[in-house]
Amino acid sequence: MMVDANHEIFMQNVQGPAWDLSSEYAAPDAPTVEADLDAVTALLDEIEALNVGLTAADPVPTAQAIYKLSVSARELLANLSTYASCRLSVDSRDDAAQHLVGRLTNFEKRSSELLEPLAQFTDLATDDVVDRYLEDPEVAPTSFLVSHSRKRRDEILSLNEENLLSSLSQDGIHAWGTLYDQLSGTIQCELLVGNELKSVGVAEAAGLTMVPDDAQRERAFRAINAAWTEHEEACAAAVNAIAGWRLEVCRKRSGSRDVHFLDAPTHMSRIERGTLDTLLEVAAKARPLAQRAASLQARAYGKAGFGPWDQRAPAPTLDGSSDISIPFDEAIDIIANAYGDVDPSMGEFVRMMVANEWVEGTVGPNKRPGAYCTGFAKSRTPRVYMTYQGGASDVITLAHELGHAYHAWVMRDLPISQQSYGMSLGETASTFGEALVRDAMLKRATTPAEQLDILWEEISALVGFVLNIPTRFEFERNFYEKRAERPLRPDELREMMSDAWRTWYGESLAEPDPMFWANKLHFYISGISFYNFPYLFGYLFSMGVYAERNTADSFFERYQALLRDTGRMTAEELARSHLAVELTDEAFWLRTVNSMAPRVDAFEALLDDLAL
Ligand SMILES: [Zn+2]
Incomplete structure (x- = not known):
């Protein structure tokens, strides 16, 4: 280069x-x-x-x-x-x-x-x-x-059976996951990039579904699906075997009561089945708002329907707008001020992370992509990793990871056994930090292009969490129910997947993604099933906490106490003690959903202003 x-x-x-x-x-x-x-x-x-x-x-x-x-x-x-x-x-x-x-x-x-x-x-x-x-x-x-x-001790088999099960699973269920990983790492997609016909791997083609060029995104999506279609028999065999293995294990564990395929994933997320049911009912009620958001995203690109290739589309590029770039130091000012608005100590925390050299944000040729927060167990100090290049989404990513770091910091004096939390509560502080900074950036945005960049991220999140995640959940649940009778053929999986897309996206959708059961890695993770609803829970729960920010007395003290208890309470206990709400009751969730409606209105008003 x-x-x-x-x-x-x-x-x-x-x-x-x-x-x-x-x-x-x-x-x-x-x-x-x-x-x-x-x-x-x-x-x-x-x-x-x-x-x-x-x-x-x-x-x-x-x-x-x-x-x-x-x-x-x-x-x-x-x-x-x-x-x-x-x-x-x-x-x-x-x-x-x-x-x-x-x-x-x-x-x-x-x-x-x-x-x-x-x-x-x-x-x-x-x-x-x-x-x-x-x-x-x-x-x-x-x-x-x-x-x-x-709580799940009545499912445990004899010591010999447990040992046999876990040793067989290596070349059983986990081997199917490995097969999928190997396929996705080696299959090639043929597609036009610009004017050139290219053969690229799935990961590279997936990168092309994130570019502003609408036609390029669609070509990449179709090329990915064509590649997976060639391997649909292998994928169907894998996904049927993974689900079949789990259903058989549930049957074997059903000695004293019927073990359901959703018992393990909800237990792992530390939520009750009743909470999951409520969550999906609320998502169904939020559907019209999220469908409106998806239609507006399509409108911003000058088209009638939202396509599966639009899931990771960036905001459309406006004529005459130039790239804005926010230097790292300025980003830290923005984040520290926004965090400091909740409590000065939160702003000080952000500055301390930088002063202690606990943030990695350089641009380098051999750096791995992505962003994460981690921590050292001995010194109990957090670290944030990313490649910071100055875009608005980089600032938001930094705010997100610093949220995770703050969560760890607040818990640093607790016994190690109380410092890990389920996936459903793991995104509370990060999504909260993201929302804080997004709102601060929106206030400070002077041009419509900047406003569009920030609101776009928010609207994409709403569509992703409230429409796409339930689509995945609905497919997976329907699939497990049918799989209990017999393995399903690729055409049946395609139909079941398309139905789930239509149910959730409704009129906003240009066309469903029939191959989503094959092209989505999450259905092939052999260590965990239903790797979808915890995302929806995490998003709505943390937006709910965020919505409390301006209404509750002594919010900061309660927020800190809530974060500290994430490793020693179920989600229901946590919500009861710190937010005084019942998660099996729709009221809390619906308040959160309603708090998002003005954001969709603001997005629509901006598109009107921009004549998009
Ligand atoms: Zn996160």
């Missing part, structure tokens, strides 16, 4: 700073890394020696001792693995970090095998034995995790 000297100087002023990882380790082959690995080995050896004691007449003291050792082992392993993956994000060719990752895999495998007996003990022991186990002050903080896991 040619490097333009002016562009280089320009990027120097716009891009973000590099992060500092040296506070953790000097290098992936530093003596301190070896020392931590040795310490892990010693801890795991001790656990291995203790494990036999779990079958003793009184296993409680042994279980408590194993738990304490496991906390230290996990902390060290997490620290090392975060360090290695942070290094690889910045330079994917970092050989020393690659080497460390390889070594850690064996440690992690050994650790999870050695800790399985403790997990079975806490799941299967009688209530009074578990109560005694939890009496130790260092173990007591795990009581939420233990009791949540025990």
Whole structure:
């Protein structure tokens, strides 16, 4: 690639700073890394020696001792693995970090095998034995995790059956997921890029569904689907096997009550089935608003219907508008001011992240794409990773990741067992931070092009969460119900998928995406099913918290307390204690949906102003 000297100087002023990882380790082959690995080995050896004691007449003291050792082992392993993956994000060719990752895999495998007996003990022991186990002050903080896991103890098979199931799953359900990953990594899409006929991988073609050129997006979408259609028999075999495996496991686990295929995913998300039902009823009620938003997005592109290739379309480019670029320092000012409006300490937190060199925002040739927030278990300090290039969406991404970092910061003094939360609550602080900054940017936007950029993101989110996510859920649920009788053919899967699109997008839709069951990776993740509704929950829940911001007394204190409890309460308990709402009651959700209507109105008014 040619490097333009002016562009280089320009990027120097716009891009973000590099992060500092040296506070953790000097290098992936530093003596301190070896020392931590040795310490892990010693801890795991001790656990291995203790494990036999779990079958003793009184296993409680042994279980408590194993738990304490496991906390230290996990902390060290997490620290090392975060360090290695942070290094690889910045330079994917970092050989020393690659080497460390390889070594850690064996440690992690050994650790999870050695800790399985403790997990079975806490799941299967009688209530009074578990109560005694939890009496130790260092173990007591795990009581939420233990009791949540025990809710499904009536599904547990015999130890031999569980071991057999988990060893067979490697070449069973997980092999189908691997097959899909290999297919999606190797199949080629033929398409016109500009005037040139090209053959590109699926990931590259998917990148072309995010460009402003409407015709190019559509061509990329059709090329992707043509490629998947050639492999539809393999995909159908995989998706039928994955669902069939899970349904069979549910049947085997139904000894004392009928286990439903939605039991595991809702339990994992720490929400009740009743909450999921309410959530989908509310999404159905929000459908007209979201369909209106989708129609407006199509109108902005001068067409009648929203196409499946428009899901990740950027705002249309306006005539005569020039690219606006927000330097990193200015972005931090915007975010710190918006966060600081909730409470000064939140603004100070943002500035501290930068001052401590905990944010990686440089532009580099070997950086991995994407953005994330992670944290070091030993020092309990967060890190934010992204490639900052100055666009409005970069500012919003930065605000999102700093939200995750704030969430971790607020929880940093809690026991490690209370710091992890389900996917449904995981996006609370990030979506909140995003909404804060989007509103601040909208207020500060001076040109219609800037306003369009920001409102577009918001409207895309509404359409994505309220129409696309339920489309995925509805297909998957209908598929599992039918799959219980027999495997489905590719044409049946296409029809079922098209029906789900029509149900949710209604009149706003140009045409459905019949191949969405094949081209969407989420249906092939072998470790987790229904990887869809937690997104809808997270979006509506955090927008609900955001809507409380201007109405509730002492909002900040309550917000902080809510975040702190995300790792030790179910979503229902959290909403009850901090928002005084019942999640199985539509009222809370409908208030949130109604708070979004003015945003769709504002979007329509802007399109009118722009004569789009
Ligand atoms: Zn996030």
